[in-house]
Structure formats: structure tokens, C-alpha cells
Amino acid sequence: MSRLPFYLIVGLLLLVGIAASVHRHVQFEIPWLPGEQRQVWEIEAVINFNAQDGPVQVDLALPSHQAGYRVLTENTASSGYGLAYKADEFGRQAVWTIRDAAGSQQLYYSVQMLVSPDARSPVQTPPELSSTPPWESPYDTAASQLIDRAWARSANNATFARELILDINSDRQEENARLLLTQEQPSALIVRLLNQAGVNAREVSGLLMEDGRRRQTLSSWIQVFDESAETWSLFNPASGEEGKPDNLLLWETGGRAVLEVQGGTNSRVTFSMLTHYQPASAAVRNHYSDNTLLNFSIHSLPLEEQALFQTILLIPIGALVVVFLRVLVGVKTSGTFMPVLIALAFIQTTLLTGLIGFLLIVAMGLIIRNYLSYLNLLLVARVSAVIITVIAIISIFTVIAYRMGLSAGLTVTFFPMIILAWTIERMSILWEEEGPKQVLIQGGGSLLTAVLAFLAMNNPWVRHITFNFLGVQFILMALILLLGNYTGYRLLELRRFKPITDEEKTS
Amino acid sequence: MSWLKNWTWPSRLRDKGIIGMNRRNIRYIGRYNPRRLYPLVDDKLKTKLIAQRYGITTPELIGTVTTQFGVKHIDKMLSGHAGFVIKPAKGSGGKGILVIENVQDRAFIKPSGVSLSIEDIERHVSNILSGLYSLGGSPDVAVIETLINFNESLMDYSYEGVPDIRVIVFKGYPVMAMMRLSTAASDGKANLHQGAVGVGLNIATGAALRGVQFDRPCFSHPDTGHDLASLIVPQWNTLLHLAAGCYEMTGLGYLGTDMVLDRKHGPMLLELNARPGLAIQMTNGEGLRRRLDLIEQQPDGIPVAERVAFAQHHFARKSELVETPDTSSTTA
Numbered sequence: 001m002s003r004l005p006f007y008l009i010v011g012l013l014l015l016v017g018i019a020a021s022v023h024r025h026v027q028f029e030i031p032w033l034p035g036e037q038r039q040v041w042e043i044e045a046v047i048n049f050n051a052q053d054g055p056v057q058v059d060l061a062l063p064s065h066q067a068g069y070r071v072l073t074e075n076t077a078s079s080g081y082g083l084a085y086k087a088d089e090f091g092r093q094a095v096w097t098i099r100d101a102a103g104s105q106q107l108y109y110s111v112q113m114l115v116s117p118d119a120r121s122p123v124q125t126p127p128e129l130s131s132t133p134p135w136e137s138p139y140d141t142a143a144s145q146l147i148d149r150a151w152a153r154s155a156n157n158a159t160f161a162r163e164l165i166l167d168i169n170s171d172r173q174e175e176n177a178r179l180l181l182t183q184e185q186p187s188a189l190i191v192r193l194l195n196q197a198g199v200n201a202r203e204v205s206g207l208l209m210e211d212g213r214r215r216q217t218l219s220s221w222i223q224v225f226d227e228s229a230e231t232w233s234l235f236n237p238a239s240g241e242e243g244k245p246d247n248l249l250l251w252e253t254g255g256r257a258v259l260e261v262q263g264g265t266n267s268r269v270t271f272s273m274l275t276h277y278q279p280a281s282a283a284v285r286n287h288y289s290d291n292t293l294l295n296f297s298i299h300s301l302p303l304e305e306q307a308l309f310q311t312i313l314l315i316p317i318g319a320l321v322v323v324f325l326r327v328l329v330g331v332k333t334s335g336t337f338m339p340v341l342i343a344l345a346f347i348q349t350t351l352l353t354g355l356i357g358f359l360l361i362v363a364m365g366l367i368i369r370n371y372l373s374y375l376n377l378l379l380v381a382r383v384s385a386v387i388i389t390v391i392a393i394i395s396i397f398t399v400i401a402y403r404m405g406l407s408a409g410l411t412v413t414f415f416p417m418i419i420l421a422w423t424i425e426r427m428s429i430l431w432e433e434e435g436p437k438q439v440l441i442q443g444g445g446s447l448l449t450a451v452l453a454f455l456a457m458n459n460p461w462v463r464h465i466t467f468n469f470l471g472v473q474f475i476l477m478a479l480i481l482l483l484g485n486y487t488g489y490r491l492l493e494l495r496r497f498k499p500i501t502d503e504e505k506t507s
Numbered sequence: 508m509s510w511l512k513n514w515t516w517p518s519r520l521r522d523k524g525i526i527g528m529n530r531r532n533i534r535y536i537g538r539y540n541p542r543r544l545y546p547l548v549d550d551k552l553k554t555k556l557i558a559q560r561y562g563i564t565t566p567e568l569i570g571t572v573t574t575q576f577g578v579k580h581i582d583k584m585l586s587g588h589a590g591f592v593i594k595p596a597k598g599s600g601g602k603g604i605l606v607i608e609n610v611q612d613r614a615f616i617k618p619s620g621v622s623l624s625i626e627d628i629e630r631h632v633s634n635i636l637s638g639l640y641s642l643g644g645s646p647d648v649a650v651i652e653t654l655i656n657f658n659e660s661l662m663d664y665s666y667e668g669v670p671d672i673r674v675i676v677f678k679g680y681p682v683m684a685m686m687r688l689s690t691a692a693s694d695g696k697a698n699l700h701q702g703a704v705g706v707g708l709n710i711a712t713g714a715a716l717r718g719v720q721f722d723r724p725c726f727s728h729p730d731t732g733h734d735l736a737s738l739i740v741p742q743w744n745t746l747l748h749l750a751a752g753c754y755e756m757t758g759l760g761y762l763g764t765d766m767v768l769d770r771k772h773g774p775m776l777l778e779l780n781a782r783p784g785l786a787i788q789m790t791n792g793e794g795l796r797r798r799l800d801l802i803e804q805q806p807d808g809i810p811v812a813e814r815v816a817f818a819q820h821h822f823a824r825k826s827e828l829v830e831t832p833d834t835s836s837t838t839a
């Protein structure tokens with residue numbers, strides 16, 4: 001039997017993989033190493049609404065250059081709609097229009113923001129104070145009392161704003177504040193009171209950036225104009241803290257609505273985001289070379305799918321680790337690819353929390369499963385009972401962790417519950433048949449494999465390579481095929497068969 | 508560097524002709540065992556039925572249980588049998604095998620002396636049916652066979668269990684054989700990694716070559732104290748012919764046959780294994796590689812008797828347990 005076709009396939013896979021990776025490196029200037037490039041955020045906004053069988057106009061506020069971020073490119077996708085960009089002193093807007101639309105509608109806007117710490121916001125003009133509608137009685141006295149109290153305890157606009165926020169949104173909240181909150185949302189109320197006191201303030205919307213997040217919404221922030229410094233400073237309306245978090249992108253700063261839809265109902269806008277590293281110049285070029293056939297890259301997918309792929313593309317790395325450990329080392333695991341799924345959960349939970357959570361869940365599960373075996377149940381029913389037990393254990397741990405203030409404990413919900421249930425079932429049978437020693441060997445082997453797979457999959461360089469170079473998948477495939485052809489000894493066999501070689505010496 | 512003492516070099520294993528798991532899987536199982544033939548050996552009931560057709564003796568079948576409903580009637584099926592064995596048809600590695608040696612006043616007594624009630628038996632059968640012991644947890648069938656009355660001459664070599672003989676049959680040639688003796692450490696089971704004693708057997712005569720427990724040499728049975736040097740498997744030729752005949756029966760090129768010696772019926776086929784383990788190399792103190800290489804050079808289509816004679820001629824060895832080998836006359 002000739003092995004030639006096999007080696008041809010492996011060679012071809014290697015060739016394709018290397019060629020595709022080199023092509024991407026040369027053509028798109030994607031570096032081999034992460035970190036030496038600029039960080040770019042890709043943000044995608046999806047607008048959903050139901051059109052009411054008639055003309056529709058959709059106004060969406062757009063982000064501009066600002067401190068920390070620079071707009072690189074923007075794209076929209078909206079079949080059949082007319083599109084115009086508007087810019088005025090309050091900011092930029094995209095306006096979609098259509099004469100006749102009915103049913104569920106989806107509009108897309110995506111923007112690439114370059115992270116540049118030296119970017120400054122554009123020149124800030126001192127705005128005119130917007131006139132505030134007067135309060136009705138008894139709200140007017142409540143409002144003026146709140147303003148007076150905060151005014152007395154502050155020295156300038158910034159401290160005044162902080163005091164006011166704390167009066168309305170913290171434990172210090174009093175009757176006056178509670179009364180006014182029946183009339184307005186907290187952020188809107190703070191802005192209205194600030195304006196009433198003659199302080200220039202507005203409500204803005206920002207997006208907290210976190211890699212791979214999907215279906216996010218904007219959060220509300222308050223800007224107060226500092227007369228002396230002639231700049232806007234930003235306040236968190238919940239805590240009163242001043243200053244902009246590094247990962248906050250201000251989406252709308254004109255004090256206007258983010259999304260306005262005329263002729264539609266149930267409108268909402270959600271955001272997905274993803275970060276990657278590339279040269280700023282390549283980022284621009286990428287935009288223009290979108291349509292070439294050779295640009296076979298997941299980066300042409302919508303952002304939401306890209307975020308999903310970032311994880312999916314790591315699974316072959318985990319599989320390679322498993323194949324390596326089983327074929328070359330001879331580690332015993334419980335369930336062939338169970339360790340990869342556990343490693344994926346570790347990525348969400350972080351290693352230490354994941355390990356502790358895994359051990360606690362499996363240990364508790366084994367105790368309860370031990371009791372279940374006395375009940376003499378059919379297999380499917382018993383495994384189902386174990387699944388419910390696992391869910392119960394996870395719920396209890398989550399609640400306990402939350403009560404104790406351990407936010408890390410909340411992430412145990414990321415464990416694949418059905419896989420855990422089968423692991424418990426298998427370990428329990430192993431315990432009955434072969435004793436606790438085998439459970440320790442196989443459980444330990446599984447955990448070791450999971451930890452190694454986690455370390456490989458969580459490595460920033462590995463993440464960078466697998467996400468940016470699809471050709472690497474071909475190389476991984478070739479490596480796994482080669483390992484599947486290995487007929488030599490496993491590392492642990494050098495120990496297992498040691499006694500045979502001994503006697504040759506003595507006899 | 509004391510921990511290095513427990514490890515050896517790949518080159519030394521290769522010199523000894525030792526086969527590793529990867530080589531076994533790719534070179535022998537993958538090449539000589541077509542996947543479609545597996546169900547025949549993975550299902551003990553099928554093996555039994557086909558063995559009857561080929562005239563290979565197996566333990567007598569009392570009955571089978573195929574439905575949970577049938578579990579309730581097992582009492583009737585078992586009445587009148589003093590000893591029996593319940594096993595899952597698709598079990599592996601000896602899992603789920605329940606041996607009842609004696610029945611007294613509706614109490615079922617295991618070889619270890621533990622007594623079970625009929626409810627315990629029913630639960631065990633129900634577990635088998637729901638697939639607890641089968642490969643991949645698929646639904647299974649419980650097979651009930653008569654207990655083997657194993658040969659007295661081997662009685663002294665076993666503790667609580669039936670000693671079985673494993674013969675590796677490659678392309679129809681018996682290439683290597685060992686006997687597995689259960690011990691107190693192995694809890695009456697004949698699994699080497701649980702502490703059973705493995706005794707390498709001379710293919711020519713069926714005499715013991717060397718004994719191994721927990722991978723270390725051993726010269727007498729740890730529980731009965733019986734000297735392993737005097738161990739000779741009776742009716743060895745019949746046994747080899749039976750094992751070699753399994754090649755024609757199954758078509759599997761790399762096969763592990765598990766045999767037992769019954770007092771009345773002589774050698775019997777207990778079960779077949781399409782993925783036989785590698786521990787047999789430890790008990791023989793020799794790698795399989797050279798023997799398999801030699802067999803691979805032989806042409807196909809040789810009758811059973813010639814294959815057995817070929818193996819007995821080429822794979823004869825001297826015992827490491829006795830000073831003067833006087834076993835040549837005992838081939839029966």
C-alpha cells in the first residue's frame with residue numbers, strides 16, 4: 001500500500017497554508033506578531049424596526065474624532081434606502097430615507113476606529129445655555145433646594161456636578177430627589193438641574209468597548225462645560241466619577257437622540273465590536289480591496305459573525321493539543337475532546353476560577369451521582385438527573401459567589417453542562433469499576449490536557465495568528481494528519497515497557 | 508536523576524521488537540481488521556452463534572434478555588442452574604460480567620463469597636440492557652451462560668476466578684500466548700492492570716515461560732503460593748487449532764482470542780477481541796514485532812494445521828522459570 005497520496009495531500013495542505021499566510025502577510029501587511037501595530041476597533045451598529053407601510057426616515061447619530069479614537073473608515077448597508085450624511089455643530093448623522101417600506105427592516109452601519117492616545121477632540125466652542133422649561137409646583141421647590149444644597153458644597157462647575165449626581169443617584173438620595181425622579185430619568189434630571197443652575201451640561205451616549213461583544217447598547221453619560229479650562233468634562237451619572245474611561249467611545253455628543261425613526265415602530269439599535277491589530281495604512285486599503293476573490297478572509301463577514309469565528313478558529317489548536325498529548329505522550333483523558341470544551345470555558349472564566357469551579361462541580365456531582373446509583377434508574381434517566389443536578393450546583397455556586405461578592409464565581413455558568421454531566425457519569429462508573437486511582441489518572445489527564453489547551457488557545461500570539469491567517473488552519477490540518485500517521489512509541493510507553501529492557505541486562 | 512531510572516530509550520524498545528499503541532493501531536488493527544467485521548466480535552452473542560456454526564466450542568447459552576420487560580422473568584430462566592455467568596453482549600474489558608458460583612435458598616453467591624438477592628441480579632441485567640457497560644452506552648443485550656468448570660490441573664494457579672488464555676492470532680497464525688491468573692489483588696478478575704498475574708506461554712508446548720505481576724517478574728502465585736514453573740496448559744494443540752480457526756471464522760487479521768479450559772469440554776472460546784492489548788509482550792518478555800514480520804512474509808491460504816505447526820516450530824522458546832527445559836514431551 002503506497003503512502004504517496006497521503007504525503008501528497010499533507011504536502012499540498014502545507015503548501016496552501018503557508019502560501020495563503022504569506023499572501024496575507026505581504027498583501028495586507030498583517031504582522032506575524034501581535035502588538036507591534038495599532039489597535040483598531042470595528043464597531044457595527046444594527047438598526048431594527050418595523051416599517052408601517054409608507055415613507056420612512058431614519059436618523060442615526062455617528063461618532064466623530066475624539067480624545068483617544070480616530071475614525072478610519074465607515075460603511076453602511078441598506079438595500080433600497082437613500083443615504084445622506086449630515087454634519088453640524090452638534091455632531092454627525094446618517095439619514096436613511098425610503099418612499100415605501102413595510103415589515104421588519106434592518107440597516108447596518110459599521111465604523112473602524114483607530115486607537116490613538118494622542119488624538120484630541122475638535123475645538124470646543126462654548127455653547128449657548130439651552131433654556132430649561134420651568135418646574136411645576138411642588139417640583140420647583142424640590143429642584144431649587146437640591147441645587148442650593150449642591151451649590152453650597154461645591155467650588156466650581158465640576159464639583160457642583162459631582163455633588164448633584166451624588167445627591168440624585170447615590171445612597172445620599174433624599175425626598176427631594178426621589179420626588180423629581182418621578183418626573184425625569186436620572187441623567188436627564190441631572191442635566192436639567194445643571195442647566196437650571198446656569199451650568200452648561202448635556203447628556204451624551206457612549207459605548208463601552210470590550211472585545212468580541214455582541215448586542216450591546218449605549219450607556220448614558222453627562223458632560224459638563226468647564227468655563228475656566230474651556231473644555232467639556234465627562235461624568236459617570238451613576239457614580240459621579242469624573243473623567244473618561246479608556247474604553248469608552250463617545251457615540252453621540254450633541255445632546256440629541258441617538259436614533260430617530262419616522263414611519264416605523266419598535267426601533268432599536270444594537271452594537272457589536274471587535275478589536276484587531278493592523279497598520280493604519282492597511283486598514284484603509286483593506287476597505288478598498290474588499291471585493292477581490294483572493295481576499296478570502298473572515299474579515300469580510302459581518303462583525304457579529306467575526307466575533308464568533310474568533311473562538312471557533314481556536315478549536316483546531318485545542319484539537320492539536322489533544323492529538324499531541326494522546327498520540328505522542330499517551331495521556332489518558334475521559335472523553336476525547338471534553339478537555340477542549342473545558343478549555344473553551346476556561347477562556348471565559350479565567351484559569352484559576354475555572355479550575356476551582358470545575359473541581360467543585362465535578363466533586364459535588366460525583367457525590368450526588370453516587371446516591372443516584374442506589375435508586376436503580378435507567379441510564380438515560382440517570383444522566384438526565386445528573387444534568388439537572390449540575391445545573392442546580394451551578395446555580396447554587398453562582399448565587400453563593402454573588403452573595404459573597406465574588407464576581408469571578410458568576411462565570412461558572414460558561415461550563416458546558418451536558419459535557420460536565422457526562423464527565424460525572426463516566427467518572428462515577430470508572431470509580432465503581434476500576435477504583436479511585438483510575439478516576440484520578442483520567443480526571444487528572446483530562447484537566448492537564450484542558451489546562452495545556454487553554455494555555456495554547458489563550459496565548460495572544462496564537463489568537464492573533466489563528467484569527468488573522470486562515471491559512472494556518474490548513475497547516476494545523478496537515479500537522480494533525482501527520483500525527484495520525486505516527487507509528488512510533490508514546491512517551492509514557494518508554495516507562496511502561498521499561499521492565500522488558502531491564503532483564504536483558506541482568507540475564 | 509533517579510526518576511530517569513523508570514524510563515528507557517525508544518531505540519532499546521525497538522531492539523526488543525516491542526510494539527507501541529500507535530503502531531498496533533495503524534500497522535495491524537487499521538490494516539488487517541476491516542471495520543465492517545467488528546460487530547461480529549464486539550457482540551458476544553453474535554460471536555457465540557457464528558462459533559457454533561464453525562464448530563468452535565463455547566460455553567453453553569442459558570438464554571438472553573433483550574427487553575426491560577424480560578428482566579422480570581429472569582428468575583424462571585435461572586432456575587435449575589447451580590452456577591452461571593451474566594455478561595453484556597457488547598461489553599469491553601471484562602466490564603459488567605457477573606459470575607454466580609452457587610445458588611442456595613434464592614441467594615446467589617459470587618466467587619468471593621458475597622451473596623446477592625434476585626433483585627440485585629435484576630438490577631444488574633437492567634443496567635446491562637440500558638447500555639451501562641456497552642461501548643458508547645448503546646442499548647445492549649444480556650447473555651447468560653453456564654459457568655465453566657475449569658480444569659483441576661489449573662485450579663492451584665488461580666484465586667477466585669477462571670484463568671483464561673489469551674492467544675494473539677495474526678493472519679491465522681497463533682503468534683503469542685499468555686495465561687491470566689486472577690489474584691486477591693485483582694479481586695478475582697483476570698485484568699493485568701488490576702493485579703492479575705500474567706504468564707507467558709511457550710507457543711510450542713503451552714508451558715510457562717515467565718510470570719509477571721504489576722509488570723515485575725514473579726515466580727509463584729502470590730495467593731496460592733503455587734510454583735509457576737510447573738504450569739503447563741493441557742490440550743494445548745487443540746487450543747491452538749481452535750484459536751487459529753477463528754481467523755477463518757471472523758476474517759480479522761489481528762485478533763485476540765480468549766480461551767478457557769473446561770473440565771468436560773476441553774478448550775472453549777470465551778470471547779474475541781479485535782483490539783487486543785499489548786501487555787502480552789510484558790508477560791512474554793519479548794516484543795511482537797519479529798513474529799509479526801515473519802508471518803507477514805508467509806503466503807495466504809495455508810490450512811489451520813500447517814499454520815499451527817509453523818508457529819510451534821518458529822516461536823518455540825525456553826522457559827525462564829526452570830533450569831532444564833523438559834517440556835518437549837508434554838504436547839498433547
